[in-house]
Amino acid sequence: QVTLKESGPVLVKPTETLTLTCTVSGFSLSSTGMGVSWIRQPPGKALEWLAHIFSNDDKSYSTSLKSRLTISKDTSKSQVVLTMTDMDPLDTATYYCARINNTYSSSGYYYYYMDIWGTGTTVTVSS
Amino acid sequence: DIQMTQSPSSLSASVGDRVIISCRASRSISNYLNWYQQKPGKAPNLLIYAASSLQSGVPSRFSGSGSGADFTLTISSLQPEDVATYYCQQSYTVLYTFGQGTKLEIK
Numbered sequence: 001q002v003t004l005k006e007s008g009p010v011l012v013k014p015t016e017t018l019t020l021t022c023t024v025s026g027f028s029l030s031s032t033g034m035g036v037s038w039i040r041q042p043p044g045k046a047l048e049w050l051a052h053i054f055s056n057d058d059k060s061y062s063t064s065l066k067s068r069l070t071i072s073k074d075t076s077k078s079q080v081v082l083t084m085t086d087m088d089p090l091d092t093a094t095y096y097c098a099r100i101n102n103t104y105s106s107s108g109y110y111y112y113y114m115d116i117w118g119t120g121t122t123v124t125v126s127s
Numbered sequence: 128d129i130q131m132t133q134s135p136s137s138l139s140a141s142v143g144d145r146v147i148i149s150c151r152a153s154r155s156i157s158n159y160l161n162w163y164q165q166k167p168g169k170a171p172n173l174l175i176y177a178a179s180s181l182q183s184g185v186p187s188r189f190s191g192s193g194s195g196a197d198f199t200l201t202i203s204s205l206q207p208e209d210v211a212t213y214y215c216q217q218s219y220t221v222l223y224t225f226g227q228g229t230k231l232e233i234k
Contacts, residue, residue: 060221
């Protein structure tokens with residue numbers, strides 16, 4: 001059974017750095033073509049993709065948050081870590097990690113999608 | 128970045144109704160479009176990938192269609208358990224983006 005579990009602080013102060021950990025089980029972070037995304041959702045608002053990292057260590061970041069984000073993985077620990085610097089009250093949200101899986105189509109293309117999600121961890125930014 | 132726009136933002140329908148949710152990309156994304164369902168207080172759940180492929184375990188009343196920049200999610204016969212917010216998401220570029228969501232309620 002594939003599971004992902006987010007962990008990190010519940011409360012951070014403005015200007016601090018947030019470090020979130022996604023611990024996965026049931027699949028390997030070195031599995032070809034697979035990856036892990038981080039997504040957040042402020043209270044009552046829409047989902048926002050933040051970053052992802054693939055098995056080959058390819059990384060991508062949200063354009064609007066790129067300067068504040070760093071994603072990394074420790075395959076031996078089955079963990080993906082996201083750091084976000086200079087936290088602001090507007091960063092208050094539920095943060096999810098999700099597995100990126102893929103399907104190879106008969107037309108010769110790979111399709112990527114987030115098929116398994118963690119339950120999320122709520123982070124509040126307040127002094 | 129590719130912008131994703133969903134319509135309507137919310138809708139109310141009766142049990143048994145056919146429901147259609149639209150998603151438009153700011154430019155062509157071929158069929159690199161996924162749909163998720165998020166029930167209140169829960170994490171999102173993948174419904175459809177590659178615009179029209181039904182994820183394993185998802186009821187067959189859900190279907191997706193479209194290509195290029197315009198896509199639809201259809202629920203053929205609305206059930207009470209379908210109350211949720213639905214999101215589209217493009218994977219055409221490595222910079223994934225979600226639509227703003229469509230909140231579906233029962234009338």
